[in-house]
Amino acid sequence: MTHLKCIECGTTYDIDEIIYKCGKCDGILEVVTDIEELRNKISTDKWKGRSLSVWRYIDFLPIKDKINIVTLNEGGTGLHRCKRLAEKIGLKKLFIKFEGENPTGSFKDRGMTVGVSKARELGVSIVICASTGNTSASLAAYAAKSGKQCIVLVPAGKIGVGKLAQAIAHGARLIQVKGNFDDSLDMVFQLCERNNQIYLLNSINPFRIEGQKTIAFEVSEQLGVPPDCMVMPVGNAGNISAAWKGFNEFEAVGLTNSKPRMIGIQAEGASPIVNAYRKKKIRVEPILFPETVATAIRIGNPVSWRKALNSIYESNGYAETVTDQEILDAQRLLAQTEGIFAEPASATPIASLKKLLDQGVINKSDSIVCVATGHGLKDADVITRVFGKPIEVEADIDAIEKSLNLLVKYDRWLEEPSST
Numbered sequence: 001m002t003h004l005k006c007i008e009c010g011t012t013y014d015i016d017e018i019i020y021k022c023g024k025c026d027g028i029l030e031v032v033t034d035i036e037e038l039r040n041k042i043s044t045d046k047w048k049g050r051s052l053s054v055w056r057y058i059d060f061l062p063i064k065d066k067i068n069i070v071t072l073n074e075g076g077t078g079l080h081r082c083k084r085l086a087e088k089i090g091l092k093k094l095f096i097k098f099e100g101e102n103p104t105g106s107f108k109d110r111g112m113t114v115g116v117s118k119a120r121e122l123g124v125s126i127v128i129c130a131s132t133g134n135t136s137a138s139l140a141a142y143a144a145k146s147g148k149q150c151i152v153l154v155p156a157g158k159i160g161v162g163k164l165a166q167a168i169a170h171g172a173r174l175i176q177v178k179g180n181f182d183d184s185l186d187m188v189f190q191l192c193e194r195n196n197q198i199y200l201l202n203s204i205n206p207f208r209i210e211g212q213k214t215i216a217f218e219v220s221e222q223l224g225v226p227p228d229c230m231v232m233p234v235g236n237a238g239n240i241s242a243a244w245k246g247f248n249e250f251e252a253v254g255l256t257n258s259k260p261r262m263i264g265i266q267a268e269g270a271s272p273i274v275n276a277y278r279k280k281k282i283r284v285e286p287i288l289f290p291e292t293v294a295t296a297i298r299i300g301n302p303v304s305w306r307k308a309l310n311s312i313y314e315s316n317g318y319a320e321t322v323t324d325q326e327i328l329d330a331q332r333l334l335a336q337t338e339g340i341f342a343e344p345a346s347a348t349p350i351a352s353l354k355k356l357l358d359q360g361v362i363n364k365s366d367s368i369v370c371v372a373t374g375h376g377l378k379d380a381d382v383i384t385r386v387f388g389k390p391i392e393v394e395a396d397i398d399a400i401e402k403s404l405n406l407l408v409k410y411d412r413w414l415e416e417p418s419s420t
């Protein structure tokens with residue numbers, strides 16, 4: 001039977017119990033899928049006829065009745081072969097899984113479709129999250145779709161304007177907390193403790209992780225096999241843990257027979273997981289004042305740190321930091337070589353590649369999937385801040401040509417002898 005289990009002490013809980021942390025040791029929980037049952041379910045080839053999406057993998061997801069599914073058509077995002085970018089970095093097989101193609105523009109939708117479906121199954125009417133932006137945008141949209149009330153707490157002044165606009169537009173009750181994400185999450189926990197009518201949908205909720213694991217299924221199917229390396233940004237550390245769970249489950253049911261190395265990337269000013277990895281520790285020391293231009297991963301005390309470290313250690317993976325300047329350079333490089341506009345946090349994997357290659361962590365012939373977790377439009381003000389303001393010119397054709405430096409070239413074209 002599929003059930004919940006504490007990742008620290010192994011205590012099990014019923015799949016329908018509303019619980020976020022172990023009652024015995026305060027550890028976080030995971031959904032344990034019944035692999036035998038799953039093998040039987042997927043042996044009929046039925047699911048392979050469905051289009052690529054989160055719900056193609058319904059057999060792997062802990063929702064009992066299809067009637068409860070709340071969907072905006074999430075997943076099925078492109079796996080883009082990036083030849084121009086690969087060449088610049090010195091790699092041969094580089095792919096970007098562009099999660100900005102999801103309905104609200106980030107990977108959070110994979111988790112939210114499952115999380116809010118579970119909320120419907122449990123019969124709760126109010127959902128809540130703390131957020132660096134994308135989670136609030138996603139939860140607000142799925143709450144609207146399912147007719148639930150939505151509360152979101154965000155760090156004041158520290159989330160992308162696009163994300164704020166999404167949460168407001170979808171009708172969430174939004175509170176800006178004077179503090180950082182970790183403070184907001186702490187408030188959310190306390191609110192849920194005081195009021196059991198409010199259902200928590202941060203990635204500590206294991207149903208979110210269930211939805212997010214489908215990225216591993218999709219990547220494995222899009223490539224035909226799992227990649228050699230999966231490079232992902234790490235903030236609250238749910239997503240890297242989710243992908244690792246997905247690769248494990250696909251292998252356990254016999255659909256694949258290899259798994260990638262999981263490589264987690266954090267911003268230099270918000271890197272508790274990388275710090276622990278470097279010291280080969282099995283515990284994470286929180287960072288009190290995290291700071292980075294990549295506001296989506298400006299997190300000092302990641303809830304899923306244990307799951308993330310397990311993913312990295314078990315997969316013989318790696319963890320690395322990148323500076324804010326490297327992040328902004330990588331964002332621009334990705335946009336200008338591949339036509340993919342990702343937000344700063346999503347550019348951290350690209351920003352790390354040269355370093356990983358130079359250090360011998362990855363090889364130039366490895367197949368590498370970088371996850372671009374969210375769309376660049378969500379944080380558009382970063383671009384105008386960094387690139388500067390475009391010039392203004394009179395509506396005069398000579399002035400326009402002059403500012404484009406076209407005049408000289410244009411003259412030369414006219415002077416060229418005709419070939420006829």
Ligand SMILES: Cc1ncc(COP(=O)(O)O)c(C=O)c1O
Pocket residue numbers: 106132133134135203233234235236237238239240296297343345346373374
């Ligand atoms: C765009 C983006 N990338 C990466 C992350 C980090 O994901 P996780 O918190 O699951 O580590 C987030 C989290 O908010 C995000 O919004």
Ligand SMILES: [Zn+2]
Pocket residue numbers: 006007008009010011022023024025026027
């Ligand atoms: Zn426990």
